[in-house]
Amino acid sequence: MALSSFILWLLFLAAAPLAVVESIPIYVPGSYKSSLKKDVKNAKPKLPYITQYFPQILDHFTFQPTSYKTFYQKYLINSQHWHKGGPIFVYTGNEGDIEWFASNTGFMLDIAPKFQALLVFIEHRFYGESLPFPEEKLKSAKTLGYLSSQQALADYATLITSLKKNLSSEASPVVVFGGSYGGMLAAWFRLKYPHIAIGALASSAPILQFDDIVPWSSFYDAVSQDFKEASLNCHEVIKGAWTELDGFANKKGGVAELSKIFRACKEISSIYSARDWLWSAFVYTAMVNYPTEANFMKPLPAYPVEEMCKIIDKSPRGATKLSRAFAAASLYYNYSKTEKCFKLEGDEDDHGLQGWNWQACTEMVMPMTCSNESMFPPFPFSYKEFADDCKKQFGVRPREHWITTEFGGKRIKQVLKRFGSNIIFSNGMQDPWSRGSVLNNISSSIVALVTEKGAHHVDFRSATKKDPHWLVEQRRQEMEIIKGWLHEYFMDNSQD
Numbered sequence: 001m002a003l004s005s006f007i008l009w010l011l012f013l014a015a016a017p018l019a020v021v022e023s024i025p026i027y028v029p030g031s032y033k034s035s036l037k038k039d040v041k042n043a044k045p046k047l048p049y050i051t052q053y054f055p056q057i058l059d060h061f062t063f064q065p066t067s068y069k070t071f072y073q074k075y076l077i078n079s080q081h082w083h084k085g086g087p088i089f090v091y092t093g094n095e096g097d098i099e100w101f102a103s104n105t106g107f108m109l110d111i112a113p114k115f116q117a118l119l120v121f122i123e124h125r126f127y128g129e130s131l132p133f134p135e136e137k138l139k140s141a142k143t144l145g146y147l148s149s150q151q152a153l154a155d156y157a158t159l160i161t162s163l164k165k166n167l168s169s170e171a172s173p174v175v176v177f178g179g180s181y182g183g184m185l186a187a188w189f190r191l192k193y194p195h196i197a198i199g200a201l202a203s204s205a206p207i208l209q210f211d212d213i214v215p216w217s218s219f220y221d222a223v224s225q226d227f228k229e230a231s232l233n234c235h236e237v238i239k240g241a242w243t244e245l246d247g248f249a250n251k252k253g254g255v256a257e258l259s260k261i262f263r264a265c266k267e268i269s270s271i272y273s274a275r276d277w278l279w280s281a282f283v284y285t286a287m288v289n290y291p292t293e294a295n296f297m298k299p300l301p302a303y304p305v306e307e308m309c310k311i312i313d314k315s316p317r318g319a320t321k322l323s324r325a326f327a328a329a330s331l332y333y334n335y336s337k338t339e340k341c342f343k344l345e346g347d348e349d350d351h352g353l354q355g356w357n358w359q360a361c362t363e364m365v366m367p368m369t370c371s372n373e374s375m376f377p378p379f380p381f382s383y384k385e386f387a388d389d390c391k392k393q394f395g396v397r398p399r400e401h402w403i404t405t406e407f408g409g410k411r412i413k414q415v416l417k418r419f420g421s422n423i424i425f426s427n428g429m430q431d432p433w434s435r436g437s438v439l440n441n442i443s444s445s446i447v448a449l450v451t452e453k454g455a456h457h458v459d460f461r462s463a464t465k466k467d468p469h470w471l472v473e474q475r476r477q478e479m480e481i482i483k484g485w486l487h488e489y490f491m492d493n494s495q496d
């Protein structure tokens with residue numbers, strides 16, 4: 001699934017088959033699209049959006065005969081509250097099915113009436129239904145080569161321009177919204193296409209998670225910090241569980257025994273499956289440590305990190321650290337109480353995983369390590385190993401410094417202080433991705449809205465009656481700032 005792919009790239013390297021290099025297939029738009037559309041209709045809950053498909057150009061940056069090929073890019077639109085000539089709010093889609101992001105970005109729907117805004121959610125190329133090639137051809141560099149953040153931004157620019165023309169609303173101001181990787185795209189879009197978007201709200205957007213801009217251990221240190229804040233004992237138990245787990249590797253019948261402890265549906269093939277399963281539970285729970293009950297990746301209670309730690313703190317003293325960590329992780333996988341057993345292997349929802357692996361192996365090189373102080377086992381980052389694995393999987397090596405060359409990031413304060421405007425970077429410190437985002441105000445119009453208790457783009461979720469004051473306040477500030485941008489835009493227009 002979408003967000004899991006954004007962080008699972010660290011773990012994917014184990015299962016990398018060698019890519020088969022093929023010639024570019026001739027893809028006939030239309031036939032493929034219609035067959036997909038049927039499946040989606042049956043599978044998805046009803047959202048208040050109309051689905052459209054835009055014939056998008058495959059390659060914006062070369063003028064080869066093949067670049068003129070088009071594919072169908074999906075977008076969702078809601079004009080219920082739009083006052084013609086009023087603002088257009090565009091969500092710049094991330095690495096996954098756009099309907100999933102739309103259903104988790106209720107904030108835009110909540111504020112549309114106040115702004116009389118048109119809402120548009122654009123799907124990112126190579127994800128969801130917006131596939132330029134049939135799925136079976138999406139494994140080689142020949143086709144995946146067209147998947148990059150720059151092509152995606154150019155898609156958004158092209159589509160928005162066409163849409164405004166079709167609606168005879170060229171003068172409508174556009175504000176872009178995005179969360180996580182979508183937030184990075186929103187911020188970059190404002191910097192690269194200021195003539196198309198008047199501002200960007202980038203929530204939990206780790207645009208600084210590249211090169212050595214932030215410490216490589218900051219992500220896992222932040223996860224650990226969440227657990228430490230909940231309970232020091234909880235942190236220590238989890239930290240100690242990994243050695244106990246590793247002990248099963250050298251034990252006769254260890255893997256079978258471990259499968260039993262973890263209530264695995266099927267005996268696992270190695271202890272690493274149990275390790276990844278535990279690891280993911282703690283990382284995702286930290287990311288979605290929301291103040292209210294939510295169902296983002298899985299259904300979870302309010303402040304799930306605290307709930308996990310309560311399980312650990314209340315468990316019998318005689319219990320091993322590993323069994324206590326397992327009980328805590330079960331909260332993540334079984335809050336619904338419906339799991340008969342756990343699928344430790346082969347249950348990855350691989351929506352978009354291939355696409356994200358490609359992006360991680362080309363432009364999105366985000367070095368991450370686990371420090372000795374974190375609750376995870378120490379873990380180094382070797383660029384060479386990473387690049388070798390990418391070569392094996394896709395036949396290409398990453399361009400390690402491309403993102404900072406193309407979009408910047410180093411000395412961001414000094415650079416953006418005198419260039420650019422109208423970007424909000426919103427973050428919650430519970431979210432480990434916050435450490436790679438912009439946490440300080442850069443100028444009067446490039447601002448950071450940071451909450452101590454917020455998690456992964458919590459501000460983008462639909463408002464609920466139980467929302468704490470700081471969240472209501474963060475959303476109010478965002479609306480206030482956007483209102484200011486629009487006011488300025490209409491003032492400037494009326495003076496020209």
Ligand SMILES: *[C@@H]1O[C@H](CO)[C@@H](O)[C@H](O)[C@H]1NC(C)=O
Pocket residue numbers: 052053054055159160162163166
């Ligand atoms: C705008 O209209 C043209 C012509 O009908 C169509 O091909 C294109 O897809 C439309 N653009 C969008 C964004 O829907």
Ligand SMILES: *[C@@H]1O[C@H](CO)[C@@H](O)[C@H](O)[C@H]1NC(C)=O
Pocket residue numbers: 263330334336337338339340341342
């Ligand atoms: C999930 O929770 C239910 C209810 O507490 C429990 O009966 C079941 O055994 C749990 N599943 C697993 C795999 O632990």
Ligand SMILES: *[C@@H]1O[C@H](CO)[C@@H](O)[C@H](O)[C@H]1NC(C)=O
Pocket residue numbers: 371372378
């Ligand atoms: C972590 O601890 C090991 C062993 O105590 C030590 O050799 C290593 O330098 C430490 N690493 C860091 C990053 O502190």
Ligand SMILES: *[C@@H]1O[C@H](CO)[C@@H](O)[C@H](O)[C@H]1NC(C)=O
Pocket residue numbers: 439440441447448449450
């Ligand atoms: C940035 O400025 C805004 C006011 O424009 C303020 O509310 C906010 O707290 C500041 N952010 C930080 C991280 O200081």
